[in-house]
Amino acid sequence: MPSTDQNIPKLSKELCSRLLSDLERAKRPVLYATKCSLDNSIYNHRNGYLTPGPKKVATELNVSSVKKMARAIFMLEVLLRNIDTGAVNTKRELYYISKGEIKHNPSLRALDFADQNESDDIIDFICEMLECYREELNCYANDRGGQTYSQQLVVTETLPDGDKAVVDLSKLGTTPFQPKNRPQNLKLSARKKIDFCLIVESEGTANTLVANGFTKRHASILLGAQGVPSNAVRGWCKLIQDQLSVPLYFFGDLDAYTMQNIFRTLKAGSAASLIRNSDYSAPDVRFLGVLPEDIKKYDLNDYPVKENDAQEVRALKKAHDALKNDPFFQDKKNKGLAQILRWLLENKRRCEQQAFFTVDPRDPTMPEKIIVDKIKRGNFV
Amino acid sequence: MAKQPGSNKITTSSTAEYFSKNLQQVGFSSQTKAILTTLKEAVDNALDACEEHGILPEISILVEKVGQGSLKNSDQIRIRVEDNGPGIDPEDVPKVFGEYLASSKFGRGRCSRGQQGIGISAATTWAQLTSAIGARVTTKTKSMRKALSCLVEVDIKHNRGVLKDRAMFDWDRAHGTAVEFVVDGRVQLNGEAGLLNYLSGTTLVNPHLTLTYKLPDFEPHRVDRVSTSIPEIPEATEPHPHTMKLGEFIAHSHLFGRVKVNAWLKKGFSRVNEGTLKDLSQGGFPASLLEKSVDSLGDTQFKNLFVALQNLKLMAPSTKSVISIGEEGFAKSIKRLGAIDFFAVVSRKPTICDFKPVQIEVAVARLEDRSVEAESAAQVLRFANRVPLQFDKSSCAIVHAIESVNWRSYGIVQPKNALPQGPYIVAVSVVSPFIKFKNASKETIDASDELVEEIRRALIQAGQKLSKHIRREVKANELEEKIRHIEQFCPILVDGLCRITEASAARRKKAEDGLVKILGRDAHVTKTELDEAHAVLEAQKSSILADEIIAEEVRD
Numbered sequence: 001m002p003s004t005d006q007n008i009p010k011l012s013k014e015l016c017s018r019l020l021s022d023l024e025r026a027k028r029p030v031l032y033a034t035k036c037s038l039d040n041s042i043y044n045h046r047n048g049y050l051t052p053g054p055k056k057v058a059t060e061l062n063v064s065s066v067k068k069m070a071r072a073i074f075m076l077e078v079l080l081r082n083i084d085t086g087a088v089n090t091k092r093e094l095y096y097i098s099k100g101e102i103k104h105n106p107s108l109r110a111l112d113f114a115d116q117n118e119s120d121d122i123i124d125f126i127c128e129m130l131e132c133y134r135e136e137l138n139c140y141a142n143d144r145g146g147q148t149y150s151q152q153l154v155v156t157e158t159l160p161d162g163d164k165a166v167v168d169l170s171k172l173g174t175t176p177f178q179p180k181n182r183p184q185n186l187k188l189s190a191r192k193k194i195d196f197c198l199i200v201e202s203e204g205t206a207n208t209l210v211a212n213g214f215t216k217r218h219a220s221i222l223l224g225a226q227g228v229p230s231n232a233v234r235g236w237c238k239l240i241q242d243q244l245s246v247p248l249y250f251f252g253d254l255d256a257y258t259m260q261n262i263f264r265t266l267k268a269g270s271a272a273s274l275i276r277n278s279d280y281s282a283p284d285v286r287f288l289g290v291l292p293e294d295i296k297k298y299d300l301n302d303y304p305v306k307e308n309d310a311q312e313v314r315a316l317k318k319a320h321d322a323l324k325n326d327p328f329f330q331d332k333k334n335k336g337l338a339q340i341l342r343w344l345l346e347n348k349r350r351c352e353q354q355a356f357f358t359v360d361p362r363d364p365t366m367p368e369k370i371i372v373d374k375i376k377r378g379n380f381v
Numbered sequence: 382m383a384k385q386p387g388s389n390k391i392t393t394s395s396t397a398e399y400f401s402k403n404l405q406q407v408g409f410s411s412q413t414k415a416i417l418t419t420l421k422e423a424v425d426n427a428l429d430a431c432e433e434h435g436i437l438p439e440i441s442i443l444v445e446k447v448g449q450g451s452l453k454n455s456d457q458i459r460i461r462v463e464d465n466g467p468g469i470d471p472e473d474v475p476k477v478f479g480e481y482l483a484s485s486k487f488g489r490g491r492c493s494r495g496q497q498g499i500g501i502s503a504a505t506t507w508a509q510l511t512s513a514i515g516a517r518v519t520t521k522t523k524s525m526r527k528a529l530s531c532l533v534e535v536d537i538k539h540n541r542g543v544l545k546d547r548a549m550f551d552w553d554r555a556h557g558t559a560v561e562f563v564v565d566g567r568v569q570l571n572g573e574a575g576l577l578n579y580l581s582g583t584t585l586v587n588p589h590l591t592l593t594y595k596l597p598d599f600e601p602h603r604v605d606r607v608s609t610s611i612p613e614i615p616e617a618t619e620p621h622p623h624t625m626k627l628g629e630f631i632a633h634s635h636l637f638g639r640v641k642v643n644a645w646l647k648k649g650f651s652r653v654n655e656g657t658l659k660d661l662s663q664g665g666f667p668a669s670l671l672e673k674s675v676d677s678l679g680d681t682q683f684k685n686l687f688v689a690l691q692n693l694k695l696m697a698p699s700t701k702s703v704i705s706i707g708e709e710g711f712a713k714s715i716k717r718l719g720a721i722d723f724f725a726v727v728s729r730k731p732t733i734c735d736f737k738p739v740q741i742e743v744a745v746a747r748l749e750d751r752s753v754e755a756e757s758a759a760q761v762l763r764f765a766n767r768v769p770l771q772f773d774k775s776s777c778a779i780v781h782a783i784e785s786v787n788w789r790s791y792g793i794v795q796p797k798n799a800l801p802q803g804p805y806i807v808a809v810s811v812v813s814p815f816i817k818f819k820n821a822s823k824e825t826i827d828a829s830d831e832l833v834e835e836i837r838r839a840l841i842q843a844g845q846k847l848s849k850h851i852r853r854e855v856k857a858n859e860l861e862e863k864i865r866h867i868e869q870f871c872p873i874l875v876d877g878l879c880r881i882t883e884a885s886a887a888r889r890k891k892a893e894d895g896l897v898k899i900l901g902r903d904a905h906v907t908k909t910e911l912d913e914a915h916a917v918l919e920a921q922k923s924s925i926l927a928d929e930i931i932a933e934e935v936r937d
Contacts (some may be wrong), residue, residue: 016881023875024888026895063863063900073877080881110869206695 008137009080016073032056033128038271043327047282048267049326052274057128069126072109075122076099082138084102086160089139095119133276135182135231143271145226146202146233149210151223152194153244154186174211176223177201184279188243197221197240198373199233199285201252201262205353205367212364218372223244223363229266234280237266241282249380251371254302254316255350259341260322263287268328271306287336287373288350288380292343298359298370302351312350313317319345336381397694399906408500408824409507412455413569417579417771419460419507420444422500423560424583425768426477427464428590430558434467435611438587442594443722444576450565451511458566464561468522469531478505478516478533479542479562502542504562506535511565512800515545520558528552562648568597574771580604582762582769585744586716586810588710612704621698622690623736624815630687630844634675642678642686652696659687660693695732703812705731706767711744711810718806720749725846729839734831739813743839747849750802759793759805765816765826776826782836791848792855809836867900 005264015031022029034040035055041052061069078097082089089097095116102108113119127134134140135171148273151170155177158164170191180186195218200206201222217223221240225233241248250266252258264270267285295302306314320340324328344350356367363369374380408418419487424440431438443461450457469477478501505516515534521527527549536541569575576596584592588608595601620633637645646653662668666689670682678686706714708728715724724746731740763770763779774780780800788794788801817827826832875896879889 013882016878020875020884020888020892021877022881023878023892023899026898028899061589061896061899063866066874066896066900070874070877073874073881077877077881111873280733287773310789 008083008130008132011132012076012080012091015129016076019069029061031059031061031129033059034131034275035380036128036272036274038325041271041274041327043065043268043331045333046333047278049277049281050271050274051267051277059125059129067110068122071113071122072125074101074108074111075119079123079126079137079139087138090142091120091123091134091139092116094123094139104254104292125162131275133231133279136178140181142183142230143178143232144230145203145269146179146220146223146230146236147181147206147226148221148223148236149176149215150221151196152190152192152219153177154191158185158187160228162347176207176210179232179236179239180370181230181232181235183232183239186239188239190244192219194221194244195219195248197223197237197244197246198288198371199223199225199237199247199248199250199266201225201227201250201258201353204208209368209371212368214368217368223261225250225252225266228261231276231280234269234282236310237282237285238280241284246373248285249288249371249375250285251353252290253350253352254292254295254340254344255305255312256319256341256344257311259287259344260315260318260326263337264326264328287340288354288374290355291379291381292340292347294374295351298356300351300355301358302349302355305348305350316345316348340381385633409503411448412452412566413574414772415507415564416444416458416460416568417574418500419504419562419564419566419699420462420576421561421579421768422504423460423462426501427462427466427558428583428587428767430466430469430727431464432612432614436466437589437606437609437611439465439591440593441593442580442596444568444594444596446597447563452565454567455511455565456566456567457563459561459563461559461561462559465554465557468525468556468558469520470522471519471520471525474518474520474529475533475544477542478502478518479535480540483820502535503575504564505533506537508562508564508647509534512563514563517561518558519552519560521552521554521556523556525556531790532835535657539638541632551823551858570596570598573774578762579769579771581718582764582771582808584809585714585762586706586764586767586769587646588706588714596601604717608710610710612706615701615704615760618699618701618738618814619649621651621736622653622687623695624698627684627687631683634678634683637675639674639676641671642675643672645675646671646690651698653690657690657693657695660687664689664693671901698736698738703731703738703814704767705740705812706742706810708742711742714748715806717746717806718746718748720789721806722747722749723847723850725843725850727839727842727846728843729835732835734813734835735816735817735829737815739811739816739832739835741836741839742810742812743836743843744806744808745840745843746808747847747850748806751804756802758800758802759807761800762806762808763826764808764810765814765818767824768823769808770824770826772824773819774825776828777825779811779826779833779836781828782833782840783809785808785833786840786844788844791844792851793844793847807840808895809840811836863900867897871896871900 008217013376019029033056034052036058038053040053040055042053043049044051059065075094075098078094078101081087095113098119100111102112123137123139124136126137147168153169155167155169156164157167157180167177198220200209200222203226204225205221210222215219223233223236229237239247240246250263252262265281267281269281273280290300294300305316307313323338323341323345328334329341356370359370360366397827408421409415420442424442427440428438443465445459446456447459448457449455459498482503492827509515515532517530518533519527519528519530528551529547530550531547532545534540536543555710570577572578578701580592580594584590584604589611590604591606592604593601626635633649634645637649640648646658647655658671661671666686669685670678705728708726711728712724712726715721716728726744727742729741731738733739736884750809761774761780761783763774763777770777770779783800784798793801793805794803811826811832817829819825819827871893875889875893878884879894884892
């Protein structure tokens with residue numbers, strides 16, 4: 001049951017009421033949450049993102065789980081108070097707020113959290129029970145990634161007090177716009193027609209492209225993903241896709257990790273976030289490269305996957321499993337992406353996005369030229 | 382043999398000369414070790430003598446500081462060990478205490494503590510070198526009217542014991558021996574290499590021993606025997622051809638003089654019989670040679686015979702020659718180490734490892750004393766022929782075997798490939814007439830694969846037994862934890878739910894009762910599991926008791 005801001009307090013009350021009624025009847029309460037794993041993921045290319053299947057995880061109240069339940073209800077009270085007052089906090093702050101509550105009320109000492117991991121787990125557990133995002137509980141992560149540049153984009157933000165803030169990105173000079181973890185409050189418009197949006201895996205390379213005049217020469221939105229996209233980046237791309245209807249292209253490394261952990265998450269969400277993929281994925285985004293054929297075509301410097309690099313080896317193993325089990329890569333619409341994974345598995349080589357700088361080392365705009373040429377010629381997947 | 386300085390003349394040294402210059406090889410490598418080795422040699426001799434004569438040993442030990450030693454940073458220490466053993470014939474006294482390699486046990490294929498006749502003479506040499514005075518010996522056999530008191534010194538040049546200050550006197554006991562050394566050294570009481578560890582180890586593997594000791598800074602202490610059965614000394618077995626080397630094989634033949642080769646083989650070796658001789662002939666060894674006198678064989682013929690024997694499939698040596706402590710004695714004895722929560726004892730059947738008979742016995746106990754840090758390794762007590770091993774732990778077969786066991790599966794904390802941790806004692810006794818030590822001072826057992834595997838099996842059995850106790854304890858803790866959880870979290874959970882739903886006090890009371898009822902059911906399930914674990918343990922105890930009763934009946 002996906003929630004919205006308005007019904008979180010209502011949903012919480014209903015949940016607590018049901019628990020209380022069960023207890024009054026000495027009936028063991030059982031809570032069900034969506035199972036967030038690949039074996040419960042469904043992909044339909046019409047939606048374009050991973051959605052939850054029918055599997056649920058049941059948490060039964062017993063001697064072993066009573067502590068977790070008591071902690072969850074305690075934390076839920078704190079979060080409901082935040083929603084009521086409009087206060088927001090990070091997970092770390094909530095950890096200290098809990099410590100403070102317990103300090104001032106010795107009868108709660110048994111609930112005390114030994115470290116932040118414990119309180120984080122409880123917040124995640126509440127989200128699973130209520131099937132909501134933590135942002136809906138006014139619990140925000142630090143904004144990470146998504147630094148955006150454009151000469152055409154205008155962002156209007158509705159503030160908590162109802163005021164509106166208008167940000168014209170063309171007026172920011174070399175300062176990027178930082179999207180928020182809660183992109184639902186943003187409204188986008190274009191001063192002039194925008195041709196495309198380019199999402200670059202490396203934020204450093206995105207900044208280089210801008211510094212070299214990319215956004216001046218092309219009516220575009222350019223943003224850096226900074227590795228695995230955060231909720232802010234994912235929601236921001238979805239917003240650009242939905243509100244501006246411009247084509248989106250992703251430019252990143254050619255390796256198994258980028259394909260599965262970065263691009264797939266951006267395009268279709270992840271198995272861990274099944275319940276929020278609908279709001280945090282941009283199915284229209286295309287994979288611009290680096291493509292396997294680019295290596296030959298542009299004579300790019302690639303290199304073999306290091307056998308002793310645990311992360312790369314793990315990514316290849318995961319790619320092998322993904323081709324067998326991941327509904328996203330199994331879908332016929334994503335045949336091209338699956339083929340790239342297969343190529344990576346067969347050749348065990350990788351090529352970084354920065355390899356475009358080898359094509360003409362004296363021309364700083366060469367990567368830009370290749371990118372624009374690829375877009376023009378439809379050389380993407 | 383050695384060249385004299387300044388000349389090319391080659392000279393021969395006596396055994397005593399060799400050892401007096403290399404005492405570090407036999408346990409006198411440091412001042413603390415010297416004290417321990419001296420004590421150990423005297424106690425080993427006392428225990429061996431008592432056992433051979435069927436006497437229940439009563440040993441009293443005195444270790445005291447008497448002054449400053451002549452060596453740098455050393456004390457002068459008096460070590461006195463007195464036993465109720467059979468005593469020593471006066472004519473044997475100089476050989477026992479003052480002559481190297483004079484032994485009643487050498488090469489006899491027995492599981493005695495001493496083997497070569499080096500240790501006690503080395504102690505006398507150390508006393509002589511550091512205090513200029515040998516061993517003071519008092520002894521009396523049953524047939525002597527008066528006891529002999531004398532001073533024994535080693536004539537290092539000629540490897541001979543010399544008696545001094547001989548006197549006869551009335552001793553208030555029927556028989557026994559007391560030996561006293563005044564040596565330079567330092568007393569280390571605690572730690573793995575400490576005297577206390579040695580004494581507790583010795584009492585552990587000798588349940589029939591009554592020990593009285595007085596150590597520096599300690600009140601006199603007495604440990605009474607917990608068993609009155611003296612270990613039966615099995616008959617010595619003849620050597621097995623497969624455990625010998627060619628040189629030993631030839632030397633062995635010299636003990637038999639003019640006998641026929643076939644008679645020598647049958648008489649002088651175990652597991653060699655008519656069938657073996659037939660197999661030898663069939664295998665191509667000339668039958669005529671078997672009829673020849675053994676002293677007429679040349680080196681080549683000896684070699685051919687030896688090789689032919691090595692290539693034959695012979696029965697493994699007999700395991701009857703090993704001495705067992707016994708599960709019963711071990712179990713009683715382990716309680717003498719201090720207060721323990723529970724323990725498990727395993728006495729494996731004698732078996733053959735590396736073609737030598739061996740018996741492994743293991744005791745694992747958890748101490749009540751929790752003062753040791755949880756992360757510190759369990760205390761390991763190693764024994765070879767019932768003598769504690771206190772040095773060079775890491776390369777010992779026993780330690781290798783302990784580390785190879787997965788103690789985690791029995792509920793004991795263990796870092797990967799390391800000793801288990803916590804307040805545990807793991808005692809392993811290896812008994813064999815042919816223990817392969819890594820050095821002459823018998824500090825560590827060579828880690829052959831077969832031996833390590835045999836020890837490992839004994840440890841696994843002990844771990845399985847012990848895990849029943851641990852599981853019961855875990856269940857009891859779980860029950861306690863669950864009850865505590867119910868008491869702690871039920872009111873908090875119900876309070877929180879009531880605040881969020883703004884429920885009435887009546888609902889709160891009803892929900893609290895309901896929750897206690899639900900969780901009480903869980904606690905009941907754990908209680909049942911606890912009772913089951915307890916029942917398993919009781920069943921194990923009664924089966925051990927039943928075995929003991931049967932064993933008693935058989936003995937009667």
